Amino acid sequence: MNRITIHLFLLCFVYVLLSLHAFANEVETRISPQKIEIGEHAELSFMLEIPPGTTEIIFPLFNEKISDKIEIINYGEPDTLQQREDKILQIRRWLTITSWESGFHPVEPHEFGFVANRDTVFFQSQPLLLEVTEFALEEQAELKDIKDILKQPVTFREILPWLLLALLLGLVSFFLTRYLKNRRKKKSEPVSIWEKPEIPAHLAAISSLEDLKAKKLWEQGYIKQYYIELTAIVRQYIEKRFEVDALEMTTPETLVAMQPKLESSTWDQLKDLLESADLVKFAKFIPHENHHSDAMEISFDFVHLTRENDQEKIDDTKIAPNNHSSSEK
Numbered sequence: 364m365n366r367i368t369i370h371l372f373l374l375c376f377v378y379v380l381l382s383l384h385a386f387a388n389e390v391e392t393r394i395s396p397q398k399i400e401i402g403e404h405a406e407l408s409f410m411l412e413i414p415p416g417t418t419e420i421i422f423p424l425f426n427e428k429i430s431d432k433i434e435i436i437n438y439g440e441p442d443t444l445q446q447r448e449d450k451i452l453q454i455r456r457w458l459t460i461t462s463w464e465s466g467f468h469p470v471e472p473h474e475f476g477f478v479a480n481r482d483t484v485f486f487q488s489q490p491l492l493l494e495v496t497e498f499a500l501e502e503q504a505e506l507k508d509i510k511d512i513l514k515q516p517v518t519f520r521e522i523l524p525w526l527l528l529a530l531l532l533g534l535v536s537f538f539l540t541r542y543l544k545n546r547r548k549k550k551s552e553p554v555s556i557w558e559k560p561e562i563p564a565h566l567a568a569i570s571s572l573e574d575l576k577a578k579k580l581w582e583q584g585y586i587k588q589y590y591i592e593l594t595a596i597v598r599q600y601i602e603k604r605f606e607v608d609a610l611e612m613t614t615p616e617t618l619v620a621m622q623p624k625l626e627s628s629t630w631d632q633l634k635d636l637l638e639s640a641d642l643v644k645f646a647k648f649i650p651h652e653n654h655h656s657d658a659m660e661i662s663f664d665f666v667h668l669t670r671e672n673d674q675e676k677i678d679d680t681k682i683a684p685n686n687h688s689s690s691e692k
Contacts, residue, residue, distance in 0.1 A: 390409060390410070390411050390475055390486060390487070390488045390489065391409070391410040391489075392407075392408070392409055392410075392470075392488040392489040392491055393406075393407070393408050393410075393491075394406070394407050394408075394460075394470065394491050394493055395408070397491075397492070397493065397494060398493075398494040398495075398496065399461070399462070399493070399494070399495055399496070400495070400496050400497070400498055400499075401462065401463055401464070401465060401495055401496070401497060401498065402461060402463060403461060404436060404459050404460070404461050405459075405460050405461065405493065406457055406458070406459055406460075407429070407457065407458045407459075407460050407470065407491075408455060408456070408457040408458075409455070409456045409457070409473070409475070409488055410444070410453060410454070410455045411453070411454045411455075411456075411475060411477075412451050412452070412453055412454075413451065413452040413453075413454055413477050413479075414451055414477075414479055415451065415479075416479045416480050417452070417477045417478065417479040418478050418479065419477065419478040420441070420454060420475075420476075420477050421475060421476035421477060421478070421483075421485070422441070422456060422475060423473040423474055423475065425438065425458065429458070429460060429470055429471075430468060430469065430470070430471065432462050432464050432466070432468040432495075433460050433461070433462050433468050433470065433493060434460065434461055434462065434463070435458050435459070435460055436459040436460060436461055437458065437459035438458060439456065439457040439458060439459070440456075441454055441455065441456045442454070442455045442456075442457075443455075460493070462493065462495040464495065465495050465496055465497045466494075466495060467492055467493070467494055467495075468492070468493045468494075468495060469490060469491070469492055469493075470490060470491040470492070470493060471490060472487040472488050472489065472490050473487065473488045474486070474487050474488075475487070475488065556570060556571065557571075557599050557603060563670075563671070564600050564603035564604035564670075564671075565600070565604070565666050565667070565669075565670035565671070567599070567600070567603065568596055568597075568599070568600035568662075568666045569663070569666060571596045571599070572593075572596055572659065572662055572663060572666070575589075575592050575593060575596065575659075576659060580592070581652075581655040586643060586649065586655070587643055587644055587647075589655065590640040590643045590644055590658070591644060593640065593658060593659065593662060594636070594637060594640045594644075595610070596662065597609075597633075597636065597637070597662055597665065598610045598617070600665075600666055601617070601621065604669060604670075604671065605621065605624055607620045607621065607624075609621075614637045614638060614641055617637065618630070618633065618634055618637070621633060625669070629665065629668050629669065632661050632664065632665060633665055635661070636658060636661050636662065636665070639654070639658070640658070
């Protein structure tokens, strides 16, 4: 009984091997067309018939060329064509090929395989021949210009990376600008003495006048610059002390705004100071040297005459002279 079982097993095994190897010639190889001109494309296809129970198909590894004369342009994916009644599958694999040299170029056999019922079977494709011809040129053919390059429409997929890059650069630029602006604010210049609310207007004015006096501008010949800075200090004092936009006003406008707030003698001093300074700044008038020091003294007097302190609040409608000299600090 054991001997009969062994014989039956051997017969089945031999039958399976024979049935698997029976597919060794079932690789149909084609080239379409078999004749091309230099640079034209042809399709090289392999059609395999695979038995039932196949667990793996082994394809040859195709590089950039089939041979020294034949190049691969495109690699097709395997396609399942149909399944016969005996459950045999037909698998098709194709390649797009071309050649740049005329002549007859052989396509050597390629090894395929499959794994079925724990057995691996290898077999080869059929050898073929590709005919490549040169361009047919007519002896008296009319010469033609080279054709222009065809322009393909730009797709959204091609534009998308550039749009994303532009968006990224825009965001980086926005946040970098914002960061630098905030950093500048933190490192901005110290607040001017005129912008500090805790410093009274007359102290800010006296300090600024002393700084201007120490520059010795008119002594060095910078007369116009001297009067520009001198009147700017007086106007800044008027703005902070009387809340009059003197820096934005002309001299006549400033005098009109200040007339109700000052005694006539004080107003006359302010008028003489601003109008004489305008002559220097805009009419290129050169006053006597004594006038330069007098203008500084008048500025100090104006500040002292109109200052406001805790002991004596000054009436905003009429401010009378208090006979302070410029030497008071």
